Amino acid sequence: MEKGNSEALPVEINTDIHANLGPGQPGRYCLMYLARRRVRNHISFIIRETYRDGACLRSRDLLDLGSTPQRFIHYATGSAFSIDDWVVDSLRSRGLDPDPFVLERLFFPFLDPRVRARIESFADRHQYRRWQPVSPQVRQKIVAETHEFDRRRIHFLRFGQTDQRRLNSCAVLYRVLLDKSRDELEQYFLEQEQVLRPWEYKRYISTIFDLQRFFTESYAPNMPEALDEEKLDEYFMRQFCRLDSDPHFWSGVERTGRLPEYLVRYLIMYFDYAFPARSGWEEYLRSFMDSRRHTPPRSGRRVSLSAAATVFGISSAELSALGRKELKRLFRQKARKLHPDRGGNHEQFVALADAYQEMLRTKAGKP
Numbered sequence: 001m002e003k004g005n006s007e008a009l010p011v012e013i014n015t016d017i018h019a020n021l022g023p024g025q026p027g028r029y030c031l032m033y034l035a036r037r038r039v040r041n042h043i044s045f046i047i048r049e050t051y052r053d054g055a056c057l058r059s060r061d062l063l064d065l066g067s068t069p070q071r072f073i074h075y076a077t078g079s080a081f082s083i084d085d086w087v088v089d090s091l092r093s094r095g096l097d098p099d100p101f102v103l104e105r106l107f108f109p110f111l112d113p114r115v116r117a118r119i120e121s122f123a124d125r126h127q128y129r130r131w132q133p134v135s136p137q138v139r140q141k142i143v144a145e146t147h148e149f150d151r152r153r154i155h156f157l158r159f160g161q162t163d164q165r166r167l168n169s170c171a172v173l174y175r176v177l178l179d180k181s182r183d184e185l186e187q188y189f190l191e192q193e194q195v196l197r198p199w200e201y202k203r204y205i206s207t208i209f210d211l212q213r214f215f216t217e218s219y220a221p222n223m224p225e226a227l228d229e230e231k232l233d234e235y236f237m238r239q240f241c242r243l244d245s246d247p248h249f250w251s252g253v254e255r256t257g258r259l260p261e262y263l264v265r266y267l268i269m270y271f272d273y274a275f276p277a278r279s280g281w282e283e284y285l286r287s288f289m290d291s292r293r294h295t296p297p298r299s300g301r302r303v304s305l306s307a308a309a310t311v312f313g314i315s316s317a318e319l320s321a322l323g324r325k326e327l328k329r330l331f332r333q334k335a336r337k338l339h340p341d342r343g344g345n346h347e348q349f350v351a352l353a354d355a356y357q358e359m360l361r362t363k364a365g366k367p
Contacts, residue, residue, distance in 0.1 A: 059183035070110040163221040201269040225275035308355035
């Protein structure tokens, strides 16, 4: 069999292609998509289908493309290309009759970058004509037939917001979740989550597992990084285990005794990565002090070591010996006690914030 362009392309992909296949099989419900599976030290790509089994949506493998699907792409002149007959024949041997345009979209991420750049603007131009407002009945149906965890993921990936108190007001965004098996949904999110940067991982996990709802602080919906880390860890594991044992979420998936790989990545995101180096506390303190002081913000105000030590309630020597991480931990403890939302003193809280900012400057570069 002739092989096409073998130039390496990014492998962290998933193409969301739905197709009704098998016209000779009346009533058959079949949705085809591209999935990836880690095999030892490489990624293997597989064409799978979502199919309906009674009231349940399941998935199954159709064709293993190996680690280099681009070898099944053949190029002609200009931007023309075709998919190797072996792919079509193999699918037909499974009783399917795939649409050639659907197959081309499945292989689109593996095209030669120069060809892909030429035709990319035309590939999905029809999708921009699909949008239309949804009725209250359709909105209700979308929310009822999708899982809240999936909606939270879509919402954060679309808006980057940790405050999701109006989660279900964006129902039109969640139509993409309909008619997909759990495997297809997880493959979809594997691709979508590539837009996240490492410093966003923990904010993302805190949001999609709805950890902020366990806290009463006024800043909880917007700044999970300012919350008690030990309690966050506790609530995360509680929510994680709840999702792992949710039969509705895992409908159509044959479970084993092992933790699903689709969940393992969230354990890694949460515990192996930290909140942004610039803590949400800094942003919150700045807005808090600017909005509640009776006098204009004291730009550049300096605080002496002895004054800062008094505010923190420790000696100057102890304060000097603290690293940035230890300083932040001490600040969080004091801030929760002095925060006005928790019954603390406004002026003491402002003084603590000034002392904290000054100490951060003096400890720049100190671990």
